[in-house]
Amino acid sequence: MSLREGLARNRLVTVTGAAGVGKSALAAVGAGAGAEGASPWARVIYVRCPGGGGPVAVGALAARVAEAVLGSRGAGAGGRRTVGAGAVPDARGARTKARPALADLVAALRGTAGRRPVLLLLDDADAVRTECAGLVQRLLMDVPGVRVLVTCRQALGLGEERVLRLAPLAPDAAVELFLARARDAAPGFRAEGASAAVARICRVLEGVPLAVELAAGQLDAEPSARALADRLEQGQCWLAAPGPALRRHRSLRSAVGAAYLLCERPERAVWSRSSVFEGAFTEPTAAYLCAGAGVAPHQVSTCLAQLAAAGVLETLDEPGGLRPPRYRMTRAARDFGAERLRAAGEFEVAVERHVLHHRRLAEVAEHLWHAGDQRQAARLVRDNAADLTALVEYASRPEAPAAQVTAALATVADLWFWWTVHDHGEEGRAHLARLLPRATADDHLTARARWLAAWLHAPGDPATARALLGEVWPTAVLAGDDALIGWVAHVQGVLAWERGDARTAAECFRQAADTVPAFAPGGPAPAVSLAALAVAQARTSPGAAGRSARRALSSPGVRDDAWATALARYARAYTDHHQGHTARAWHRAHRALATLDARVPLPGTPDSPDLPSVRASLHRLLADIESPRTPRATVPAPRTDTAMPSRTSSRR
Template identity: 35%
Template sequence: MTAGGARRDLTSYVGRAEDEGEVRRLLGEARLVTLTGPGGVGKTRLAGRVAGSVTRAFPDGVAVAGLAELRDGTMVTRTLADCLGLHDTAARTARDTVLAHLRERRMLLVLDNCEHLVTHCAELVEVLLQRCPDLVVLATSRCSLRVAGERVLPIAPLAVPPESALTAGDALVYDAVRLFVDRAAEVLPSFRLTEDNAAAVVGLCRQLDGLPLAVELAAARIRVLSPGQIAERMSASLAVLTTGARSLPERHRSLRATIEGSHSLCTDVERTVWECCSVFAGAFDLSAAEDVCAAPGPAGLDGLAVLDAVDGLVDKSVLLRVEGVTAVRFRMLEALREFGQERLAGAGIAEAIARRHRDHHVRLLGQADAEWFGPRRDHWFARLSDQHADLRAALSWSLRDPDEAVVVLRMASGVIEYWMARGAAWEIREWLDRALAVTAEDAPGRARAQARAALCAALHADLDGARHRLKLAESIGDEDAVPHLCHARAFVALIAVEPHALENAAEAVRIFDARGAVRSRLHPMFIQAVATAYRGDLAGARHLLAEMRRLCESARDDSYRSMALFGLGTVEIFFGGDLDVGERAMRDALEIDLRGPDVLSAAYRVDGLAWASARREDWPRAARLFGTAATLWDRCGAEPDIAVSLAHRQLLQATRDALGDTRFEEAFGEGQARNPHDILAPPASPAPADGPAVLPPLTQRESEIARLVATGLSNREIAVRLVIAQRTAETHLQHILNKLDLANRTQVAIWVNEKHATGTGPGPGPA
């Protein structure tokens, strides 16, 4: 499995061949290698290049966890779990889930940008290396992690020419000059290194000490300044820094001078937008930039001014354009973000901008909450996922002040389905608990937040924790929270197989109905239907689930419709109803889930189909389906121990008893190797006999993805087809591009088709 946030290089990669070789050598000798060096030296790009080149050595894949966007050290492990596509729905912490997933895998884990969270990263890495014997970690940081067995490789700036290298030919031998020329030509296509400008470029690269980020920022100015003019300005900036910031190392002064030079070339509005947008932890869209840059009064920036400034900052390489799932987004390199943050603090407005940032995300969650139930759910899930790092940053900032922490109760209690879909019930529970610990006893929303936390605790089978939170919520006496309390009580009772699940669920449904809260009715209605079936009233359960389906179809919401179909399948299969109806409902639910990235729900549906086969006493098929479901549980780090544990345990044991251990394990193993899409569709056409399944130098999985790229499928469609996270598909594609030295998907498609045409590999197959 491969996961994480590796990106295809948007620009040429210069030098580092010796460094790449040394990193690969160290990875063959040690289980922890840390690339160190100042900001802007190129540690991240080097780590990404190496990770893409060593996939054959790690049969279970490469996982890339980028930590630059993270502001809260307590979220390091949760971020890694996200990158691995793991859910925290089992009764264990995020760390337990990650350890269970990695314990028997031979993987390379890349932890990028550890310096601001070095203590948390070191603690996590130490535990991972102790308990996961085949795991290898490649970290990037401005300082070492100081973990036993660590091999530290300082990454030096690019080689710079001596002062005597005055000709273009002599200068181009050096990587720093080549980088400047490449980047300058991207900005100004007519730029060439000539005998007339070679000395100025050499002098400039020497002034910048070959620091790649500084060289790139300087080259971005070539549209308005000559190399000689850039060098003159750089000399002046360095003189100021040399006298005013002697505590900075020389290379830090070089980078600082470059950044200040870029800042001075910006207009006043561009500088304001640069500084305000430094508040973002991750990438952001234009509407977010407008919100944090807007100021009340006639002097405030309007949307058009922000748009023009963003355009100018992209042109000056201060902002990088990123293609988002729902809109074009922008991100800022860490060194530039830190500079902007310093400017905000110096002006005394950092807290005001942070509040605007938080308020933007409060409004965003409110919009998502209003539109979640219906056809825009996937849009909002993608948009919130894109901004998850900033949601965390907004929550963390609000927790610093008890008066602001009350906002966390509202933010974290709203679109709970978003957090559940991410497999982050532990995370939302933690945000709620931290906010409850610092807000006043009479703060609005406390009772509802306690009820939400109880629901999350129940999802982890922490029934004692859930009951404790329910008691705290009940003691508040908030009428507005009553249906939420009933909902949580019903779920606890259902999981614990205790009385009153039906009554509490029915009361929650009644109150939510009276309030017109259709979406809030649906999960309690599911609980009510299953509890009704437990009492032997199949007709009543069917009626409730039919109403749930009607509401979902009217709203055009597939996610809750899948839940309703799963409920119907459970009622018919497990409680002695119509097996044909139940199996069809499970298949319909699975078809919905396989269209999206919800691996956890798909696991439940496949498990349900195994129940149907067991009820029919088709034991071999049941065992295969249990095996396929087990692979899905494993992919998201979950277990079938919530809501369906009784059906799962009873029918799994019945299947094993009927087949015996040997035959069961054989059929179960066959199922584990099966793609769940095959359950619903006819078997795919086999690869041509005259061509191997693997397209050298790609691995089998990379070959499979390359062929799907050749059919025109997007990364999201590939992820859905293969039942993997979209991040996983993106990282596989990154490795394919690196291995083949190609620049884009079109070139991959041409390469695959040429392989097929020459008879050296299978064709792309059906779309």
């Protein structure tokens, strides 16, 4: 619905949206001339609602509207009368003259409206939203020839109201707006070669038009668009410009802060404390982090709903759906909230709670993985991936206490399956590279983290992987940790396979399968090593390879481990293929793929397949089987990124 279409069909239209999305600009354009240039209105009466962050006198809006209407009687057809802040009477005068002003207003509008309706534009009604709703209701009832256009972050809630909610610009539109403003603000700016930086700027600013325009005005002050993008990544509330007539549009901080000033104290606290969340969060999570210091846990859900209505939060799930509602804070609101949180001296406490919550979340995810609910474990991590990255960011600060570093390192180690099985190896390596140098204790946790880093480095950086394993081995042996010893052997098998030593790789995988206890948490099950063993034996010992694959499928608990089962089925198909049983291998591979495809997706899960690395390996095996190659001896040894479980799961 366009604004003009809404005004043509409805007597009341409210334009809503978050700060800076262009509500006032759209309303000004929509109230202007029609498509043919002729104004559809007998009068356009523009009133800037009182507010500005301070207390608003009772009846101030009615008095301002009355002054605008009474002063517009002499205006010509289509004339526009504007009343600004200087026309508001003091509080005492507003209280004593509210009722007479309203009666005069109704009479004046009745006399003004003729064949064409009168349009009353009430801009920025947030500070007087309750009074605005009552006034508009009275005018719509008593003056049939009036139509009202309101801009406000929230709808008025009237029955005949048509709400037009503005969303941020799409990426292409945001880039177009940035370039248009950049040509005016920085004539020397050239878009050639800066397209990636401009797209990044608009992505960080989330397509908010005010922020995009303010950022374009900073190009003269920054060395390059890339430097501007880097600065905006750190925060964006510093964006400002002296040009806009409205004070709230002169800086992004003022635009966002206008909504903050209208919030009650509990809402402000929830806003600032929720700013530590980088991604989506649920009501229970927010209640755990935001409660305290004047905010009761039961108040948090109401505060979240209010902030969502004001455009500070985005609601990601349908109300009343299968999943509990999740919220995400807009980037500008998050930056503003973090400033307020630091100013209140609560930032470190909020970060501590954030780290503790996501540490527990990682423990739950690892438990789900080993209990057989691997899809739920992956979904739990996927839904909180942004905040897990934020946890590493918080723990990597120079001033972060050792307890936060330990919690972050344990979180990354517990999520080994996310980095390896679900193709996020590069991200996992980056997290460990930041955290391991800060680990002060040479304990079992640090050894586990080094082993995981070695596994993630094995395919592309074997020297680093070997060095890390050399540090892990003494700790594992002295602690008598059979699981860690076996996992070290598994990574050594990957390293041997990478350098083309299939015999040594097979010995290492056999040692890993025999050493890792069944159901050991924190790493791959013995069936995974057995599947790798079968692949390593396929060329030199086909019979032993088949036995290893069958042993993998019959390992204890393998049926509850979807990843190990899929790898074992892949290993059987692979060994059949290298034994010359092409038809059998083809059928096994297709059955394995059908099993993966038959897994019904969870509601709300993004369109990403389960176990993508295994699925890709099966497709490559089928392509190899169906290729027109002739003798088996001409088939090259399989690469580890297409056949071996460890290599497959460590590449993005």
